[in-house]
Amino acid sequence: MTLSLASAARLLDQHGLLREIIQNDRWSLDPQDFTDIAFTAVTYDSRAVDATTLLFCKGRFKAEYLTAANEAGLACYVAETDFSERTDAVGLIVDDARKAMSLLSAEFYGRPQDSLTVVGITGTKGKTTTAYFTQAVLNAWSGGKAALFSSVDNCLDGKHYEESDLTTPESLDAFRMMRTAVDNGMRYLVMEVSSQAYKVHRVHGLTFDVGAFLNISPDHISPIEHPTFEDYFHCKRQIITNSRALVLGDGCAHADLIRQDAARAGIDVTETAPREQVMESHDLAIDGDFNYANAAAALAIAHVIGVPDGDPALHAMDTVRIAGRMEQFHDTHSDTVAIVDYAHNYASVNALLDFVDKRFGERHPHITLVTGSAGNKAYDRRDGIVNAAQSRIDQFVFTTEDSDTEPYLDICNQMQGYITDPNVASTIIVDRTEAVNWAVDRARERQDRLNVLLLIGKGDERWIKDHNRHVAYEGDDRLVARLFGTQE
Known part of the structure; x- marks a missing residue:
């Protein structure tokens, strides 16, 4: 694992990424114009630097992050922007910081x-x-x-x-x-x-x-x-x-x-x-x-x-079994089967319902889909999930998935608004634990036929992402196993 300022500059230059090397008021294309540094660490976290660290300034990196890094003795940074007003470190200025990070990281770790x-x-x-x-x-x-x-x-x-x-x-x-x-x-x-x-x-x-x-x-x-x-x-x-x-x-x-x-x-x-x-x-x-x-x-x-x-x-x-993928649970108190899966778009929900139809179709089950959708991205998934399911199930329960910064309720309301089939019921229960509890309780009230509960999108994940934080969550698999009395 050998990477230095000089070898990093040469590699970036070979790949057409290096624009210039800057330190304070010195600008050059020749790394020999600067004191060479043998890097002992690479990172994209400005809080984890010292005098032999190479820092990658990628994505939403803010110039103010460099203040503390400079105080910690930052040696060198790679960025698409000149930050010499914020730090005395050598700057490898590049056309694309992410491409540079991939190439230099591979080199640092010995390819x-x-x-x-x-x-x-x-x-x-x-x-x-x-x-x-x-x-x-x-x-x-x-x-x-x-x-x-x-x-x-x-x-x-x-x-x-x-x-x-x-x-x-x-x-x-x-x-x-x-x-x-x-x-x-x-x-x-x-x-x-x-x-x-x-x-x-x-x-x-x-x-x-x-x-x-x-x-x-x-x-x-x-x-x-x-x-x-x-x-x-x-x-x-x-x-x-x-x-x-x-x-x-x-x-x-x-x-x-x-x-x-x-x-x-x-x-x-x-x-x-x-x-x-x-x-x-x-x-x-x-x-x-x-x-x-x-x-x-x-x-x-x-x-x-x-x-x-x-x-x-x-x-x-x-x-092979994969936690949270097509996991089946059988209720000890009613004729109810729950399937926990990561299905999250039109194609995967359609495939899941094809399986339900093939496995349970002859029993004409009552099918409840507990679902949400990710916030701030993949907006096409929301109507995709609804359109894949609405003519093939009996009940939607819209709930929290990973909202990021979008309000949970807004996502649920939007998904409910995509329903066009008057024969499918729907409800919104924002708290995911409460939503699964509700679906299990309603299933137990129906004793006339098989109930199939489909809990999708989260699998065995033990968290729900909210404003870039992972908030603890029991997990669909553990939750339904506990409610069904099958938890080991």
Whole structure:
């Protein structure tokens, strides 16, 4: 892990990012005009600096953050703005601070990606499940040497899983975790790659040994994410030209354009098998026929990497369970089934209801959907959830999800306003715990038929995001297990 002011400046210059180097009134392109510094730490937190720290000023960074950093002896910063009026530190002024952070973080941590076979998985739905399936197979094949970055958990040693904050970590965090994985003896890394990862350059400069493009449908359309579906799709397509081989999901929309991307990049495309073919040879522990499409993608990825057909490791995914994904609970006091899942948009809610229809349709269940939607982003999800469900369920319960700075009640009211089917009932209960309690109580009052409660969007998350803070929450899974009397 060797990175200095001089080597950082040279790397940025090689990639066409360096504008100039500034310290007080000295401006230059030559790092030899400045005292060289060997960095012992890199960070984007201005509160965690000392005389050998390289600070990345990215995103909503404010100049006043540098006052305390300068007092702490900040050595050097990377920014798109000259902050010499605020600090005596050397400034590496660049065209794009996020791109610079990705390149320099990789270098600081010794380019750990070069010691790993890295799999990147993107798609509107199924990324997490496919990532878990793929890691299970590679773990079994390699003797426990496969790491995982996912929207649910990160695993850096092939066996211990810790809750994650982002689908794709910030680049600095990603390369730091890769270094830990390599030091732990990992040979493979499977990671989810979100559209935002390319939008804000979290994976800039990273080439995947295998990229997987599962599917595409409108999502994440908002002023702070993607202004249009075209922009969303374009960002996701960047994985193609940043991969050495591509796995393409069966039935993926706009597949011809994806194949054209691959042809232009000169990379091979492996098409996944139809889910029905996988269903003949695998019995998955995770419910839902749509998960067989995810399994097909995992098998294709494993094949590209070199796992032989018929190898026992391919069946490692059969027993995979993911907390908060298609988890079923049965009430001990009534004929009620609850399913906890992360479904959060039109496609995933539609797939969930397809499963309910196939599994329980003959019993004509009363279906209640407990749902909210994220605040300040992905506004298209709100009417998407309602439109996917309203003609297929009996009752909506709109409640809190992760509001960010939007009032919970405003989101619930907006979603309720999208209902056009007069035959579906709806209520708003802002407190999520109260909403689940209400849904369970109403189900127990109905003894004439099966009740199916669908609790979506939060899975096993133990928090609700409010004004950039994680407020403690019991979790849909634990809450319903407690109410049903099935909690261990």
